[in-house]
Amino acid sequence: xFASKKSRIAAGVLAAGALVALSACSSSGGAFSSDKASSSSxxxxxxSAAFGESEILMQIYGQALAANGVKVAYKPSxxxxxxxxxxxxxxxxxxxxxxxxNLLQFYDKSSTATSSEDVFTALGKALPKGYEVLDQSExxxxxxxxxxxxxSEKWGxxxxxxxxxxxxxLTVGANPEFATxxxxxxxxxxxxGVTATLKPxxxxxxxLTVAALKNGDVQLADxxxxxxAIKDNGxxxxxxxxxxxxxxxxxxxxxxxxxxxxxxxxxxxxSKELTTSDLIDLNGENQGSSxxxxxxxxxxxxxxxxxx
Amino acid sequence: xxxxxxxxxxxxxxVNWSGPNGIPIRLGEHIVYSLLTxxxxxxxxxxxxxxxxxxxxxxGLAVGVSGALRALPTLGLVVYLALxxxxxxxxxxxxxxxxxxIPPILAGAYSGLESVDRAPIDAARAIGMTGWxxxxxxxxxxxxxxxxxxxxxxxxxxxxxWTVAAILPVGGLGRFLFDGIAVQNYPEMLGGSIIxxxxxxxxxxxxxxxxxxxxxxxVLAGRVRDTSEGDGRRSxxxxxxxxxxxT
Numbered sequence: 001x002f003a004s005k006k007s008r009i010a011a012g013v014l015a016a017g018a019l020v021a022l023s024a025c026s027s028s029g030g031a032f033s034s035d036k037a038s039s040s041s042x043x044x045x046x047x048s049a050a051f052g053e054s055e056i057l058m059q060i061y062g063q064a065l066a067a068n069g070v071k072v073a074y075k076p077s078x079x080x081x082x083x084x085x086x087x088x089x090x091x092x093x094x095x096x097x098x099x100x101x102n103l104l105q106f107y108d109k110s111s112t113a114t115s116s117e118d119v120f121t122a123l124g125k126a127l128p129k130g131y132e133v134l135d136q137s138e139x140x141x142x143x144x145x146x147x148x149x150x151x152s153e154k155w156g157x158x159x160x161x162x163x164x165x166x167x168x169x170l171t172v173g174a175n176p177e178f179a180t181x182x183x184x185x186x187x188x189x190x191x192x193g194v195t196a197t198l199k200p201x202x203x204x205x206x207x208l209t210v211a212a213l214k215n216g217d218v219q220l221a222d223x224x225x226x227x228x229a230i231k232d233n234g235x236x237x238x239x240x241x242x243x244x245x246x247x248x249x250x251x252x253x254x255x256x257x258x259x260x261x262x263x264x265x266x267x268x269x270x271s272k273e274l275t276t277s278d279l280i281d282l283n284g285e286n287q288g289s290s291x292x293x294x295x296x297x298x299x300x301x302x303x304x305x306x307x308x
Numbered sequence: 309x310x311x312x313x314x315x316x317x318x319x320x321x322x323v324n325w326s327g328p329n330g331i332p333i334r335l336g337e338h339i340v341y342s343l344l345t346x347x348x349x350x351x352x353x354x355x356x357x358x359x360x361x362x363x364x365x366x367x368g369l370a371v372g373v374s375g376a377l378r379a380l381p382t383l384g385l386v387v388y389l390a391l392x393x394x395x396x397x398x399x400x401x402x403x404x405x406x407x408x409x410i411p412p413i414l415a416g417a418y419s420g421l422e423s424v425d426r427a428p429i430d431a432a433r434a435i436g437m438t439g440w441x442x443x444x445x446x447x448x449x450x451x452x453x454x455x456x457x458x459x460x461x462x463x464x465x466x467x468x469x470w471t472v473a474a475i476l477p478v479g480g481l482g483r484f485l486f487d488g489i490a491v492q493n494y495p496e497m498l499g500g501s502i503i504x505x506x507x508x509x510x511x512x513x514x515x516x517x518x519x520x521x522x523x524x525x526x527v528l529a530g531r532v533r534d535t536s537e538g539d540g541r542r543s544x545x546x547x548x549x550x551x552x553x554x555t
Binding site for chain 2: 200211215
């Protein structure tokens, strides 16, 4: 008993140590430093954050470039934003799919831009020298307020502005930070004059939040716009005419030295073709029962949307 | 060090002592949830544990099953139960934590009965006590310290683990942890943890006292005689002379 307990503790300590070592590597860029040489050649190294949607987008960018004669290398699942942006700056990667609002917040915490256009314009000024974003796609993966179809029909609600018509008390299912964030409960009040209370559900718009909306525990739920559950359950995503929620358009973030006319042309065409609805379908196939791999999904998407 | 100070600053800030998310309300919820869990677990585990300890049967099964129950990750169970029942109230965590509390209470119950010396049981049977009388008048009183010990360790786990229930929109001290980490409010998280620790220590202390109080007088007297022969005053007052062993 004691021996097993001890070995378990030892395993825990080892795991923690490995984690520290890993994070030390990634934050110093050590893990990628061997690839610095390749980034000075004509190869474009595409990276991704450590979640499915980012990997799918990485594959779409990469395969589209490769199909048009650009040499491509991949570095998937690098980690969180602070880690992969460091990888971009030390030359380990040259290109990565990004989300406009969050990227802007990373470089300019004081920015108050929320509409797609404002965010994109502000982003152009906020990025460090030597890096740029190409045309943004209309596809977005942002927070969004969702209601059930029944609720939407009963009260005639399709936009956050319509919530004033609802006379029943409103509760929102969302992460705890929604209580204080400007796009959360305080924003509903200041921008739309709607009073709502929060039911804190800590799964970032995941299955628990979806269940709460489905069974009527909450009337509104904060779910990311590319979550397949929105389509699967027929939820109605409320429009946000006053841009309470910052836009999160998909944009290619690239090292300017690699942004040749050809690369720009290909990626601009990809962004033009890509829609939020596409992302929902791609995520659905990636997370659903088929668990299709990102490279296969990207290949399929490019067959339907040939980039020439 | 400054983190600890900030946490205590958070605890003693009067702002955090009022309103529906104040410390008194959350602490009260946590105590009620925990008591309810222990009550449910005791209702299930004590009769089974007593039956096993009294009869000596199914011990291997009980050890195996309760060991397996211990291995269930409570947070995963909470989320799983909430999803399959689409119920986001305290019911899923109540079930998950009852499952967590059953093994120690069960173990305390059967090992308590098993630890009872055979001699007084045989004596009780010899003077014509029924099985029920042997259980209630001999076995249970002698086993009670260990039985309560089982509930004590269950209480410790329940108090500490109810915090994970706050992944759902329920109250209790876990709110401070989940709400705090969502906005990187570390004083709130640490402050909430300190209150959980304090509650666990108070509960453990109360159970420790109870465990001492329920030791039958005869057993105490025997113990006193065994360890310090000189303390005749106390043993004389608490123990009937005929039950004390002669040396």
